[in-house]
Amino acid sequence: MTTTDTPRPVDAGSVKALSKKRSRGGRExxxxxxxxxxxxxxILAALYGLPVAWFVLSSFKPAGDLFSLPLTVIPHNPTxxxxxxxxxxxxxxxxxxxxxxxxxxxxxxTVGVSCCTGYALAKYDNKWLKAFFICIxxxxxxxxxxxxxxxxxxxxxxxxxxxxxxxxxxxxxTATGCFMFRQFFLTVPDELxxxxxxxxxxxxxxxxxxxxxxxxxxxxxxxILSFQWRWNDYIWPLLMLNDPNKFTVQxxxxxxxxxxxINWSVLLGGSVISMIPLILVFLVxxxxxxxxxxxxxxxx
Amino acid sequence: xxxxxxxxxxSPPRRRRNKYTLAPLVLIAANVVLFALFFVWPAVxxxxxxxxxxxxxxxxxxxxxxxxTNLFGDSTFYDxxxxxLLYTVLVVPLNFVLSLLIANLVVSKQAKGAxxxxxxxxxxxxxxxxxxxxxxxxxxxxxxGLINYVIEKLGGHAIAWQSNADLSLGVVVMAGAWxxxxxxxxxxxxxxxxxxxxxxxxxxxxxxxxxRQFISITLPSIAPTSFIVILLNTINAMKEYPLFVSLNNxxxxxxxxxxxxxxxxxxxxxxxxxxxxxxxxxxxxILMAVAIIQLIANRRMENR
Numbered sequence: 001m002t003t004t005d006t007p008r009p010v011d012a013g014s015v016k017a018l019s020k021k022r023s024r025g026g027r028e029x030x031x032x033x034x035x036x037x038x039x040x041x042x043i044l045a046a047l048y049g050l051p052v053a054w055f056v057l058s059s060f061k062p063a064g065d066l067f068s069l070p071l072t073v074i075p076h077n078p079t080x081x082x083x084x085x086x087x088x089x090x091x092x093x094x095x096x097x098x099x100x101x102x103x104x105x106x107x108x109x110t111v112g113v114s115c116c117t118g119y120a121l122a123k124y125d126n127k128w129l130k131a132f133f134i135c136i137x138x139x140x141x142x143x144x145x146x147x148x149x150x151x152x153x154x155x156x157x158x159x160x161x162x163x164x165x166x167x168x169x170x171x172x173x174t175a176t177g178c179f180m181f182r183q184f185f186l187t188v189p190d191e192l193x194x195x196x197x198x199x200x201x202x203x204x205x206x207x208x209x210x211x212x213x214x215x216x217x218x219x220x221x222x223x224i225l226s227f228q229w230r231w232n233d234y235i236w237p238l239l240m241l242n243d244p245n246k247f248t249v250q251x252x253x254x255x256x257x258x259x260x261x262i263n264w265s266v267l268l269g270g271s272v273i274s275m276i277p278l279i280l281v282f283l284v285x286x287x288x289x290x291x292x293x294x295x296x297x298x299x300x
Numbered sequence: 301x302x303x304x305x306x307x308x309x310x311s312p313p314r315r316r317r318n319k320y321t322l323a324p325l326v327l328i329a330a331n332v333v334l335f336a337l338f339f340v341w342p343a344v345x346x347x348x349x350x351x352x353x354x355x356x357x358x359x360x361x362x363x364x365x366x367x368x369t370n371l372f373g374d375s376t377f378y379d380x381x382x383x384x385l386l387y388t389v390l391v392v393p394l395n396f397v398l399s400l401l402i403a404n405l406v407v408s409k410q411a412k413g414a415x416x417x418x419x420x421x422x423x424x425x426x427x428x429x430x431x432x433x434x435x436x437x438x439x440x441x442x443x444x445g446l447i448n449y450v451i452e453k454l455g456g457h458a459i460a461w462q463s464n465a466d467l468s469l470g471v472v473v474m475a476g477a478w479x480x481x482x483x484x485x486x487x488x489x490x491x492x493x494x495x496x497x498x499x500x501x502x503x504x505x506x507x508x509x510x511x512r513q514f515i516s517i518t519l520p521s522i523a524p525t526s527f528i529v530i531l532l533n534t535i536n537a538m539k540e541y542p543l544f545v546s547l548n549n550x551x552x553x554x555x556x557x558x559x560x561x562x563x564x565x566x567x568x569x570x571x572x573x574x575x576x577x578x579x580x581x582x583x584x585x586i587l588m589a590v591a592i593i594q595l596i597a598n599r600r601m602e603n604r
Contacts, residue, residue: 033510037410044402045417048478052423054446055435067444113330120327124320132328132335139339141591145539145560146583149567149576150346151338153356158337173334203323232428234542235560239568250430250542257434257546268438271431278426286419289486 059083059272063265082269086256089266092273094245095252099231100277102167102248107226109172111219118181119211123193133182140175145235152239166240167248171230177222184218185211220288224281231278249274350577360574367578376554377579380562387469387476387558388537394477395484395533396526402481403488404514425482433546436475437462465555468548472556476543480536484529491525492518527598534590538583559583 058066060078063085086092121133144151151170160166188211196206234250241247247255253274256267282289350367354360371377402421406414427435440447440461448458461467499517508516519526541560544550550557557565559579567576 034410034412037405037408038412041402041405041411041414041417044398044405045420048424048481049420051435051439051478052427055438058438069449113334116327117331120324124324126321126324129324129328132332135335135339136331139335140535141587142339142343142584143535143539144338145541146563146580146587147342147346148560148563149356149573149580150342150349152568153345153349153573154338154342169334170338173331173338178331203320204326207323207327228426232430232542234428234430234545235564239564250428253430253434254542254546257430257437258549264438264444267434271434274431275427278428279423282422282426289422 055268056272059268061265063263066264066268080269082265083273084269085263086266086270086273091244091247092249092252092270095247095249096273098164098246099248099250102164102237103227103230105164106168106171106230107223109168110174110177110226111223113172114174114177114222115181115212115215115219116207117178118183119185119207119215121178121182122185122188123190123211136173136175136178139173144170148235148239155240161240162242162246163240164246167233167237170236171233174226174229177226180218180222181215184215188214217288220285224285224289227281228278346577346580349574350581352574353572354574354577355571356573363574367575368582370575371578371582376557377562379555380557380559381582383469383556384538384540384558387473387540388534390469390473391476391480391537392530392533394473395480396529398477399481399484399529400488400526403485403492404518406485407489407492421485422482424479427479429479429540429542430546432475432479433543436471436478437547440471462548463552465552468552469556472544472547475547476537476540479543480533484533487525487529488522491522495521523601524598527594527601531591531594534594535587538587538590 057075059082060080061075062077062079062081065076117136121129155161155166155170158166160169192210193206196210197203201209232250233248234254237248238251238254241251253267253270256263256270349360351362351364352360353363353366405411406418406421408414411417424432439445442448442458442460442462445461448461452458459467461471495518499521500513503513503517539560540558541564544556544558544561548556550561560583563576563579563583566572566579
């Protein structure tokens, strides 16, 4: 009883209120509770971090040392040979450029289109807009993986087979993006739009001049998410692309795994290289992902 | 204008907004086109082809419900379906428990170094499913993996992580939960932070311990988020493919082929587009059923 505590930051007033009750338990009670929580947290963190650490450390081992017993955690003579072999052998640089092109174009299109749609859904009220909102909801139930064969035929009939267009266009419409923007624009007061209208602004220029600039945080969050989705895409590019010069990174890595005898040195190097862009993006924009209320976007 | 609109009735803001049709139309035009091209069109032809023996090229004949009846007599399809359901039933709760636990620890005041730990929990999510598969394959290799090495060092026998179908699925379940934790955790953290602190203050004044507070305050308050997490994870688990491909390639043999892999192989390796479309529609119906069941359950819970 004396050690009861709120499991979250409490504001100053409540601390004062509680301090009376807590004074008997004192500091030791807090410490007694802090130790198990901290221990558990760090055991779990170790469980989540160790696989990655082992993987990355292994990638610095020379090919000959990978399987030599006893296994060592820290490579004895660290080398970048695996990375170099991966970069040279599997046409990796080309895959990287391809994936970057696809990711950047898709992300720009997704953010633009989602912003427009989200704004329309939030600030206009029409029967057919509501109907379209339900249609967008339906797309979450029917991901493209589920309709592989017919979607493949459609893209082929549009003449997009074996082109980046065939990967980019089907991926532009995302329900999550539309929800995020809709949810954000719902929080923007209608008065802002009304005031601009009274000042004689046209509908589309209200959107472009006022709404687009204030939605920048959402844009960044969605851009990071979209970049990640597209960077990780595997099955659709695999279906669409026939020409090895157009392959994406994920296909390149899978082709290493699918080989009869896996060349682990090359595979480890290639895999770690493929992780770098997303980790960089994440480190730079960390707060946009961590603090993002993606929840709000997905709730409706 | 205003007068006529008021006759039509409706709340004042609606009346005001209704006169704009062109602007919203322009704004959603791109998405409408994309929706029609890459959603409606494939769904319609998929439904049509599922009643034919189409192979992707040339002529086809309508074969009625043959594809569907064949599908339910096809043991490979059944295996893929049950394996998919088993994977989903294992990975979704594991992910749920882990991410909820971690979210609580990260938010909690007692755990030290939470902000650094949070970044550690986040890293798996930044790795693509293909590479996650490679990573766990490296960790759980039968002859060369770290896990078996440690087990042997401790005096145990090497475990057949790759050649035993069930253990192999177990590794994928662990990998899937490990990968998916960060995103669920993010949703839970946002939800937990939104629970008013005054609830906890009141509870602790009344003498409720931390566990009691978690059960009686946190869990009910974050129920909508739990619902979303379960729904999204279920849909993702049902369509899992890249993780399996790189971890064990649906193996050993074909024992861990899931539905999407089955659809992929019948449709593209064997060219039975009609048959694959029928399988797609079965998967779609399952996903819709899952969503509807969860929606109803969620509504019940909220009304209670």
